[in-house]
Amino acid sequence: MPMAADHIEQLIRAAIPDAQVTVTDLVGDGDHYAARVVSASFAGLPRVRQHQRVYAALGSRMGGELHALQLTTAVPSGDEQ
């Protein structure tokens, strides 16, 4: 079952409250998304750990109903903080 973009966003925000989340439906099929997650809580974490936190927020959906999620994570730049 495809997932709605705002559902993905909600799940990530629920787990990482300060996150700025941008979800893009790449193909328009509700199945291939890109997400950019920016959170101060990522500071000092290696990329793998940052991505693991987002995957944890999505739980078992990742790799299942959510087949394709291109993920980028970042710490807010100085001006945004």
Next chain:
Amino acid sequence: MSDVKERIAELVGKHDVVLFMKGTTLFPQCGFSSRAVAILDHLEVPFETIDVLQDAEIRQGIKEFSDWPTVPQLYVKGEFVGGSDIMMEMFESGELKQLVAANAD
């Protein structure tokens, strides 16, 4: 404790650069795996691939081993580096080239 974890540990210990993927370098079965292979090809380093579609035990086991829900997954010198998005970011920044150059024979 579990055989599959030992098998995976052996694979990532034996080869400097290992990509767990769907399909083979010639016939990747998924866009993300295809992208991961393209990145490694571009770096011109020798790498080993494991086709998880040929081995259900590893296909499931690697997700638990790395605490990572998707394939492809890249290991360099026994360390988990990430999936295709991280590979792409590190490729673009030059970090991946440095990492494999420092660790591949």
